[in-house]
Amino acid sequence: MKWRDDSAISDGSIDNMDLSGGYYDAGDNVKFGLPMAFTTTMLSWSVLEFGDSMGDDLQHTQEAIRWATNYLLKATSTPGVIYVQVGEPNADHQCWERPEDMDTPRNVYKVDSEHPGSDVAAETAAALAAASIVFKTSDASYSQTLIKRALQVFDFADKYRGSYSDSLPSAVCPFYCSYSGYQDELLWGASWLQKATEDASYANYIVSNAQSLGLSNSDNVLSWDQKHGGAKILLARQALFNKVGSFKQFRYLGDNVVCSLLSAKHTPGGLFHGDNDQSNMQYVTSTTFLLFTYAKYLRASNQVARCGNNQFTADSIRGLAKRQIDYILGENPLGMSYMVGYSTKFPQHIHHRGSSLPSKSQHPGKIGCNDGFSEGLKNNGPNPNVLVGAIVGGPDFNDQFRDDRNDYSHSEPTTYINAPLVGCLAALA
Template sequence: MALPYSLVLIFLLFCLSSPPPLSNAQHNPLNHRHHRLFSGQNYSDALSKSILFFEGQRSGKLPPDQRITWRGDSALSDGSTLHVDLVGGYYDAGDNVKFGFPMAFTATMLSWSAIEFGGLMQAELQNAREAIRWATDYLLKATAEPDTIHVQVGDANKDHACWERPEDMDTPRNVLKVDRNNPGSDVAAETAAALAAASLVFRRSDPTYAKLLLGRAIRVFEFADKYRGAYSNGNLKSFVCPFYCSYSGFQDELLWGAAWLHRASKNQTYLNYIQVNGQNLGADQSDTTFGWDNKHVGARILLSKAFLVQKVQSLHEYKGHADNYICSLLPGPSSQAQYTPGGLLFKMSDSNMQYVTSTAFVLLTYAKYLTSAHNVVNCGGAAVCPKSLRTLAKKQVDYLLGDNPKKMSYMVGYGGRYPLRIHHRGSSLPSVASHPAKIQCSSGFSSFNSESPNPNILVGAVVGGPDQQDQFADQRSDYQQSEPATYINAPFVGALAYLAHSFPHL
């Protein structure tokens, strides 16, 4: 329930005079002041590199202005077995498979980053748009046939049995799809979300493309909703699990997709859909993890904006749900979060940084919405101000960039010390330019097992990160800690854009 306006004013005054402290485990990060502060971290440099990373993940025919030049063309016949064009898109992480589910989430989060903070990106906004378009051009190809989405190219099990450059790839390029007979509401609704969010990014710069994206998003969402089921429960299970199983089900994606279509189209149909179906789609579930699989938190934050800023009163409950999530991160009776001794949010040992970057983005975005609405977070009757959310987000970003017990940046190529042996085939093997001869499937494992640093620097890649005790071994074989992924970087782009503007480098 929304707080009475008189209480909001009291809470705001309280916020201004006495911001809630953070726990000792978080080392009492500096409170924000109203004027711009200078930072020890170079957020502008990190922003540029976080976007550049996506060029290292490109599949397909590379453009003349490709900046990560040790990469080459790859997978130029993808889709040919089914007589469709599926060339392009992104490899999700350190392998050579194109997984549509995390790729769509990557596109959604890159788009959300540009929507909220693109005005602060300056010269990097065009690079961000290019990163988004590389994904959405592919998603348009994957959804070209009505009631069908091509959701994966490549056999993950056979791909993972090899250690080879994408330019040499000779493992099967099987094409997996969902359709009326084999539904996949999760991957379909996430794809609809990606296309709808991207349509907002291109609305002014390329209105024709934006219209195409939104029209396709509408069609894809209709398919997702009409033919319900999780894509990993049917014929695709042995191919997509355990890699990108839909553990949270498909309900969160339907709510998330509808939220994005409501924002992009302003069509009352989607608001009605959310009002009628929200509870059945898990709107009030107490999820506290936001990532490629579970979108409930993102949907709550997104729908809170419609209530806070657009004053859509029927969505007031999402403000309460969003507050509950924020309260779960902060010290106090509602806290459910774990932090390492050095202050890093810790969700799980496998690729923990994906949750750090998504949480930092959500904190900054919700703080933006609250500030616009002159509102606060209500944690059991106590007010938490937007600046407290920004403080926590900044601490997480600073830890990632090097303010941590190891004094290590977990972004490759940023800072004086960063991971040298990342779990990434293209980065760890000699480039085609330096070694033109093909490197066979099993031959690459000599590089995999080597203690030498990777010969090719995948600038901007954020790896999985340290363990619960802030330890990081920098071993190529440890994919949980050392593998980068597109969905780690995507929300980080938005967080860095905000911080680069608010905390310019010394």
């Protein structure tokens, strides 16, 4: 990205911490810990399932993961404290600035024993644990650092239970409130720790707490907020391959997730679309990843998914997943690729500050908070900088897309839309 430059390199200094690095979640300039950790977990899961198909991009994916985990290690370096956000979101959203010009407050927000955040802490533990498996053979020392920290962070999440939305309401809401609570993250985090360590204590924890953590409920979604769908697929894998004897009872969970997706609502053109029209593509890429992943498990174990009296093979499930990716890349009623920079027709007016404003090489002078609105957000022209590869929020219920920079729910790209897509594309490769 030649049009990007250093930004926020003094993050954390307000609290005598180094919190530089990491990722902004979307088109804004705030580092939100919950979606960043989920993005990291999904990038790592993509490598673990489909890294063999990534070719030279495997190294690039590992570099992207390490950029995030280096930040998460810094954010968890103080025992009993986790830094979960950098940037004052209300002030940030009242400005339209390139990250390189940022002059809004870079407040830091943290959770601790008196102000718990089990959801963000357990997701951070999941990210560190998943990444530890990614680097297990290529960088054993780094892998050990990651898993050791993951264990500490999960213990903190479990011991001091509570939602970070209750501890930091004005900072994280309405941006990334933990609407689903923290139980799903505890289940998700424990599932990744069990996979990374193969320690029986985590298997016992999952079996003992399955009911209270909502494993048997009907929630089969996977997103930055909701983890039950992903946890069910992880646990079903262990049952399919008899990895953990006590997990045999979880075999049906994978089928339940797939069956709910097979009967999910679609747009007339065939895209998964739930009742929520806010950045729907995040659910498309994550649930499609689950389909590819479970199909892989079924094929390897020579089994099928059972939905009532119907059976679905691995190939049929892969076929459904492939149709979702084909839609994203242009096989849809508008002939629109929802990946920026891919194909001949793609979104030109994405809701992204750096993309919508001229780069520093083209405009060396500072573009102020208010000036950015007229030069960027409200400018009718296409974005001067193409954010190649970014997936936007996508079309509405009727396959329509306005390509309007002000329509952030459809035109804004996010890291957690892209991360699961990495695995999907590798599965097809």
